[in-house]
């Protein structure tokens with residue numbers, strides 16, 4: 001098996017040569033405990049040495065199948081060749097000037113690309129930052145500045161980051177908010193469309209419920225922005241019922257509210273479209289992107305309607321590192337790679353494989369209450385037998401089994417009962433099927 005698109009020439013196979021974790025990882029884990037804050041989380045007990053195509057190789061030589069892509073970041077694979085070359089050339093030319101001091105072309109080019117690729121053919125502007133949370137914070141600054149209003153509407157199960165404002169926008173207490181208050185004010189949380197758990201409400205009914213909350217709690221004419229993930233990420237890959245997003249967008253339009261789509265996890269081909277908004281045919285006013293944008297280098301962006309983006313006073317947006325030149329050339333290389341490899345169709349292929357395999361597993365294991373998601377963003381939600389009660393214990397056992405057998409998978413969900421799959425587009429069909437075989441064994445072993 002060879003990786004689908006370049007990358008380091010790592011054998012594309014699952015192979016465990018030591019116990020997990022191996023001796024070198026055990027030793028490093030002790031150093032980690034002594035040096036790194038215990039507050040920093042950890043999924044796998046092994047340390048990475050190399051990664052590419054569809055595998056992550058640890059320092060003991062174990063090769064894991066990567067169904068996480070660094071949380072939806074390395075969508076084109078790790079150390080993707082165009083990215084490597086672009087960064088190597090840039091790092092030797094200059095590493096930093098600060099765009100707001102001495103600008104450079106690659107920043108402008110990334111903004112041009114974002115304006116071209118994001119939904120809608122209206123005039124757009126973009127601004128670049130370092131992390132997803134920072135992009136969200138700036139989208140809120142921009143929306144408030146444009147509308148001269150303050151209230152922000154967010155949804156149940158939402159995840160928007162870990163800074164003070166973005167924690168406030170995030171729904172889940174543990175682990176994201178616990179003991180970290182007080183939180184920012186003027187944030188209003190309204191019901192989400194979650195077909196499995198809201199009695200199967202239609203998108204329109206669910207939107208009505210959300211809108212009624214907004215009208216009653218805020219008053220529409222005081223709301224600066226409605227902020228929503230078109231498919232929720234950390235919340236458990238919740239896909240709202242058809243019509244939910246368009247109805248909310250329509251309401252925002254009628255009431256002068258800025259509609260912000262958080263596409264930080266869903267963006268850049270991940271859902272089998274360049275952006276998840278396309279599945280519902282909606283054009284948001286502002287969009288935040290990060291994760292998949294730059295092949296693993298830290299970069300994020302806000303892109304949107306020129307009149308909104310330009311409403312901020314000069315100097316109101318910026319930051320020392322935002323749109324760092326290494327990250328910008330990496331983004332240009334990553335976007336070029338996604339177009340060359342046709343990442344959108346590769347993720348549609350991954351969706352087709354995963355969906356049919358997972359449906360077969362669900363027939364054997366009805367405690368998989370739902371398979372959902374799009375493209376390379378698919379999840380399964382576990383419930384206890386004969387009920388709709390979330391089964392977090394089963395979920396963590398399945399994840400642990402997969403990790404011990406060489407498959408890197410992630411969990412998610414408000415109730416910690418969702419396994420989410422985020423493979424890189426560069427994973428081979430054979431590797432993906434091998435990972436799904438392990439998942440199938442994990443389901444049998446934990447039944």
Ligand SMILES: *Cc1c(COP(=O)(O)O)cnc(C)c1O
Pocket residue numbers: 130131132133134136159160161162229233234262263264265266290291
């Ligand atoms: C990851 C994520 C963020 C936060 O991005 P960071 O780069 O971790 O700050 C925000 N929104 C969504 C939907 C995300 O998945």
